[in-house]
Amino acid sequence: MSAVVLLNTTPLGLLANPRHPPEVVACRRWATALRAAGRRIIVPEITDYEVRRELIRAKKTRSLALLDALAGMFEYLPLTTVAMRKAAELWAQARQQGQQTAADAALDADVILAGQALTLAVPNFVVATTNVGHLSRFVPAEAWHNIVP
Numbered sequence: 001m002s003a004v005v006l007l008n009t010t011p012l013g014l015l016a017n018p019r020h021p022p023e024v025v026a027c028r029r030w031a032t033a034l035r036a037a038g039r040r041i042i043v044p045e046i047t048d049y050e051v052r053r054e055l056i057r058a059k060k061t062r063s064l065a066l067l068d069a070l071a072g073m074f075e076y077l078p079l080t081t082v083a084m085r086k087a088a089e090l091w092a093q094a095r096q097q098g099q100q101t102a103a104d105a106a107l108d109a110d111v112i113l114a115g116q117a118l119t120l121a122v123p124n125f126v127v128a129t130t131n132v133g134h135l136s137r138f139v140p141a142e143a144w145h146n147i148v149p
Contacts, residue, residue, distance in 0.1 A: 087115030114138035
């Protein structure tokens with residue numbers, strides 16, 4: 001069991017949804033159970049950016065307010081120079097191995113998220129995602145609903 005859970009875009013987006021479809025309700029219950037079990041839940045800044053830019057574009061003010069609240073409710077991991085330099089190393093290594101996760105001209109948020117996660121310097125973390133294939137090349141990653149409290 002990982003003591004630290006970093007949120008990728010899908011679980012963060014679900015948690016910022018003001019509606020109550022089954023997947024949103026399940027994600028809220030999951031996050032509540034993690035917190036009750038004493039797990040650290042972290043919102044990486046790159047994930048906040050990815051979710052926020054779409055909410056701004058779509059003018060979803062209620063979701064933006066929820067996203068702001070989540071950044072205060074959970075831990076927030078700001079981008080740093082160290083994280084971005086680690087991301088650049090990961091990006092280059094992936095391309096050298098023919099394993100890139102995005103187009104060469106793309107920003108590649110997955111490697112930035114991985115860089116952020118690796119700067120935590122904690123031995124026991126996992127990225128909660130729906131994109132296990134890309135992220136697990138760099139860091140421990142699991143489908144959010146498979147991470148148990």
